Amino acid sequence: MTDKPPHVLVAYGSKRGGTREIAETIVEVLLNEGVDADLADAADVRDFDGYDAVVIGGALYMNRWHRDARKLLTHHEDALRRVPVWLFSSGPLDDSANAQALPPTHQVEHLMKRIGACGHVMFGGRLESDAKGFPVAQMAKKMAGDWREWHKVRAWAQKLARELLDAEPRPVVVIPAPSKVQRWLLAALCLFVGVTAIGGGATLTLRPDGSLMEAQPAMLRHSPFASFLIPGLLLLLVVGFGNAIAGVLVARKSRLAPSFTFFAGAALLVWVSVEMILLRSHEWLQLAYLAIAAVILIEAWKVFELPWRHGRAARYATRQLS
Numbered sequence: 001m002t003d004k005p006p007h008v009l010v011a012y013g014s015k016r017g018g019t020r021e022i023a024e025t026i027v028e029v030l031l032n033e034g035v036d037a038d039l040a041d042a043a044d045v046r047d048f049d050g051y052d053a054v055v056i057g058g059a060l061y062m063n064r065w066h067r068d069a070r071k072l073l074t075h076h077e078d079a080l081r082r083v084p085v086w087l088f089s090s091g092p093l094d095d096s097a098n099a100q101a102l103p104p105t106h107q108v109e110h111l112m113k114r115i116g117a118c119g120h121v122m123f124g125g126r127l128e129s130d131a132k133g134f135p136v137a138q139m140a141k142k143m144a145g146d147w148r149e150w151h152k153v154r155a156w157a158q159k160l161a162r163e164l165l166d167a168e169p170r171p172v173v174v175i176p177a178p179s180k181v182q183r184w185l186l187a188a189l190c191l192f193v194g195v196t197a198i199g200g201g202a203t204l205t206l207r208p209d210g211s212l213m214e215a216q217p218a219m220l221r222h223s224p225f226a227s228f229l230i231p232g233l234l235l236l237l238v239v240g241f242g243n244a245i246a247g248v249l250v251a252r253k254s255r256l257a258p259s260f261t262f263f264a265g266a267a268l269l270v271w272v273s274v275e276m277i278l279l280r281s282h283e284w285l286q287l288a289y290l291a292i293a294a295v296i297l298i299e300a301w302k303v304f305e306l307p308w309r310h311g312r313a314a315r316y317a318t319r320q321l322s
Contacts, residue, residue: 005036006052006164013042013069018126018148019059019090025150026055026088026157033161042068048076053084053164060091060125063105073111074253080115086160087117090148091125098124098149121156124148186299187250189292190264194244197268201236204228223278239264239271250303258300265296 008030012023023039030037038051048054058069073080089108096102102122104112112120124147203212208229210217215228225231246264249257272290276282 005034007050008035008037008053008055008164009040009045009048009051010037010055011040011042011045011057011069011072013056013058013066013072015059015061015066016126018146019057019066022088022090022123022148022153023055023057025153026057026160029154029157030161030164033158033165035161035164042066042072045072045076048079048083051083053086054080055086055088055160057088057090058108060089060105063091063107065089065105065108065111070107070111073115077114077253085115085117087112087120088123088156089120090123092122093125093145093147095124095147097122098147098152123153182299182303183250183253186261186296186303187247189296189299190243190247190250190261193264193268193289193292193296194240194242194247197235197240197243199240201232201234201240204232205236208232219279222280235271239267242267261296261300265293265300268296269293 010023010027010030012019014020014023020041027037027039042056042058056069056073058065060066064070087104087108089104091097092102103109104120104122108120111117126146126148200213204210204215205228206212208227210219210228217227220226220228223231242260243264246257246260249260268289272286272293276286276290
């Protein structure tokens with residue numbers, strides 16, 4: 001054990017108090033085990049200065065994590081990548097979480113990937129019989145009860161305490177945080193391609209003979225198209241809207257951003273390559289967009305953590321508590 005105990009923050013997002021009580025129990029156990037622990041409402045946390053580790057818990061509603069817990073993680077993503085973080089959820093209104101270790105929901109799993117979380121545990125939920133509001137009141141008529149097994153909560157907290165107090169802790173794999181410059185460069189490139197492709201595609205679709213763009217139908221003699229209508233629609237819908245949506249998703253840090261960005265970059269790369277082959281041309285504008293497509297794919301590869309880049313062990317810390 002080190003001379004100075006680790007300082008841990010336990011933050012929670014709770015609507016009806018059930019998840020807060022779980023967080024309170026975790027803090028109580030950590031303190032009893034010799035870990036310096038603080039409790040905080042996720043909505044009140046402003047930074048993580050002075051903390052050696054963080055635990056964030058959220059209540060689950062319709063498989064969605066509590067908004068305050070979710071916002072805490074997404075708004076402080078860069079900071080949370082620099083410290084070991086564990087997550088817990090409280091939600092199932094049955095005995096399933098007590099009968100076996102349940103995996104995180106898709107939303108929580110995505111959040112784990114974003115910060116390289118060390119692990120996650122699912123605890124049973126609680127719903128009072130007199131709960132108000134729709135649809136909770138209707139659910140309470142059939143599903144009211146308390147499925148939180150406190151010995152499981154305490155056992156998990158004790159395992160966490162031992163992990164934190166280990167004299168030779170195993171290394172935590174923390175995914176390097178992409179810089180804001182990288183994200184905004186990627187968003188700007190996608191939006192630029194999207195706007196220009198939508199303009200070009202709309203122009204070709206409105207005038208399939210190419211007259212609005214001064215494009216001669218003879219250019220299509222080596223292609224399977226008799227007019228610019230189909231190419232225009234593909235440029236408008238696939239390349240244009242695909243890149244525009246990807247740019248917005250990157251800027252908003254959406255969980256859909258990785259997939260859309262790779263799709264957008266690949267669509268542009270294929271479009272330009274096929275265009276150069278069918279038109280038998282290599283104009284400077286085509287080469288410029290080819291380079292932009294390559295930059296989008298390369299930057300997306302560096303910015304986003306995708307399943308095919310690393311194995312599961314590389315995306316998560318080696319320490320797993322269940």
